[in-house]
Amino acid sequence: MLKQTPLNAKHREANAKLVDFSGWEMPIHYGSQIEEHHAVRRDAGMFDVSHMLPVDIKGEGVRAFLRQLLANNVDKLQTTGKALYSCMLHEGGGVVDDLIVYFMSETWFRLVVNAGCADKDIAWMAAQRDRYAPGLEIIPCRDLAMIAVQGPNAAAKFWQALPGSEGPTRSMRPFTAVVIGSMFVARTGYTGEDGFEIMLPAKAAPYLWQALLEAGVKPCGLGARDTLRLEAGMNLFGQDMDEKVTPLESGLAWTVDLASERDFIGKAALLERPIEKQLVGLVLKDRGVLRGHQRVFMAQGAGEVTSGTFSPTLNGAIALARVPAGVKVGDTVEVAIRDKQLQARVVKYPFVRNGKALIDL
Amino acid sequence: MNIPNDLKYTLSHEWARLEADGSVTVGITDHAQELLGDMVFVENPVLGRQLKASEECAVVESVKAASDVYAPIAGEVIAANGDLEANPDLLNKDPYGAWLFKVKPADASDLNGLLDAAAYQSHVDSEAH
Numbered sequence: 001m002l003k004q005t006p007l008n009a010k011h012r013e014a015n016a017k018l019v020d021f022s023g024w025e026m027p028i029h030y031g032s033q034i035e036e037h038h039a040v041r042r043d044a045g046m047f048d049v050s051h052m053l054p055v056d057i058k059g060e061g062v063r064a065f066l067r068q069l070l071a072n073n074v075d076k077l078q079t080t081g082k083a084l085y086s087c088m089l090h091e092g093g094g095v096v097d098d099l100i101v102y103f104m105s106e107t108w109f110r111l112v113v114n115a116g117c118a119d120k121d122i123a124w125m126a127a128q129r130d131r132y133a134p135g136l137e138i139i140p141c142r143d144l145a146m147i148a149v150q151g152p153n154a155a156a157k158f159w160q161a162l163p164g165s166e167g168p169t170r171s172m173r174p175f176t177a178v179v180i181g182s183m184f185v186a187r188t189g190y191t192g193e194d195g196f197e198i199m200l201p202a203k204a205a206p207y208l209w210q211a212l213l214e215a216g217v218k219p220c221g222l223g224a225r226d227t228l229r230l231e232a233g234m235n236l237f238g239q240d241m242d243e244k245v246t247p248l249e250s251g252l253a254w255t256v257d258l259a260s261e262r263d264f265i266g267k268a269a270l271l272e273r274p275i276e277k278q279l280v281g282l283v284l285k286d287r288g289v290l291r292g293h294q295r296v297f298m299a300q301g302a303g304e305v306t307s308g309t310f311s312p313t314l315n316g317a318i319a320l321a322r323v324p325a326g327v328k329v330g331d332t333v334e335v336a337i338r339d340k341q342l343q344a345r346v347v348k349y350p351f352v353r354n355g356k357a358l359i360d361l
Numbered sequence: 362m363n364i365p366n367d368l369k370y371t372l373s374h375e376w377a378r379l380e381a382d383g384s385v386t387v388g389i390t391d392h393a394q395e396l397l398g399d400m401v402f403v404e405n406p407v408l409g410r411q412l413k414a415s416e417e418c419a420v421v422e423s424v425k426a427a428s429d430v431y432a433p434i435a436g437e438v439i440a441a442n443g444d445l446e447a448n449p450d451l452l453n454k455d456p457y458g459a460w461l462f463k464v465k466p467a468d469a470s471d472l473n474g475l476l477d478a479a480a481y482q483s484h485v486d487s488e489a490h
Contacts, residue, residue: 310401
């Protein structure tokens with residue numbers, strides 16, 4: 001039996017094509033994935049991301065605990081509402097999950113984790129809590145729904161949909177959150193566009209969804225969410241990194257604080273393991289589509305596409321690939337697609353940000 | 362779902378139409394394009410290739426996935442639809458107008474072995490369950 005979000009009925013009303021995503025019945029698209037993609041790049045779209053799990057950690061000493069738990073440094077969070085992207089590692093340096101952590105007070109931090117990892121994450125956090133900070137409470141917020149409103153017009157349409165929301169959110173900077181009544185509103189997303197992610201009580205979610213719909217926000221499925229995040233050069237757990245690889249070989253070195261004295265779970269392993277691979281962007285020179293698990297060949301050896309797709313914005317094939325450390329931007333590599341070896345160019349990603357192509361195909 | 366009566370169908374969701382000149386035009390069904398979603402790439406067989414029946418001979422790719430196209434009958438490829446190179450979305454907009462390729466059949470009576478519209482409809486219905 002698939003789990004359903006509080007917005008399931010709204011998806012059915014909108015004629016969504018529903019699929020099994022990590023045990024949840026989720027919309028993959030509502031007709032055309034490409035139109036949904038363009039709506040987010042050009043106007044405003046919304047995603048039901050209620051399958052993701054907010055986890056509150058409460059009590060005295062949350063910050064000290066998170067210094068241990070997370071590879072990024074929560075001491076970067078000094079103002080209320082500030083958010084940080086981080087990986088959570090196991091002792092061997094592999095990625096348990098990636099998440100966003102919000103600093104709300106010294107006794108309350110909120111983490112938002114991936115749906116497919118939620119049970120594992122809770123167990124992992126609880127085990128570390130027992131070891132480092134037994135007094136803390138770890139509270140999975142399964143009664144919250146989450147709607148991501150994304151696109152150049154997302155903020156204006158959100159304000160239109162929800163009278164009174166503009167005042168407290170207008171001057172919000174990226175990667176910050178505010179609490180408005182029973183809503184937790186964050187200026188974050190997974191598309192490379194401006195917008196909000198709104199966590200709110202499950203029973204209120206269909207009303208906000210409907211109001212956003214009436215304000216002209218287009219419902220978008222997980223299909224468009226994937227092409228948008230890949231254009232934006234954002235990793236997907238389970239594809240671009242997992243428990244077997246470190247963030248240093250996953251394009252996430254920028255999220256790992258090795259500079260400070262602070263110790264964290266997995267740090268010793270990161271300092272020890274040689275860095276033999278890197279994550280790079282690829283654009284296909286020939287006609288075709290890049291897909292996950294295609295083999296990539298170059299002078300330095302072989303690698304693999306971790307995420308690949310057709311980019312609706314660039315109108316061509318793009319990918320993230322894990323390749324040997326010596327490969328450089330501008331190199332040409334060969335990708336095995338069915339019975340052919342096609343040429344691809346190594347590029348610096350993101351491919352697209354704020355509606356603009358950053359790469360020429 | 363649109364399943365025209367005048368076409369023949371395969372279990373793998375291709376359609377085939379016998380033309381007046383004896384050639385057979387091949388495409389993918391409305392049901393196939395709906396399952397696959399927005400089309401972004403088509404790779405057709407080269408002209409002159411001799412196809413065996415049920416052989417993988419073309420690929421259509423949507424944003425979601427790549428899907429093989431199988432030859433409905435044996436024959437020689439005599440034309441490929443070049444319009445699909447720049448506009449693969451024609452497969453979504455007009456699946457029975459946007460043909461993939463044409464073959465000169467080895468034996469035109471092979472078409473009789475394919476499904477008619479009613480049989481294809483029941484095949485689609487059975488796959489839905």
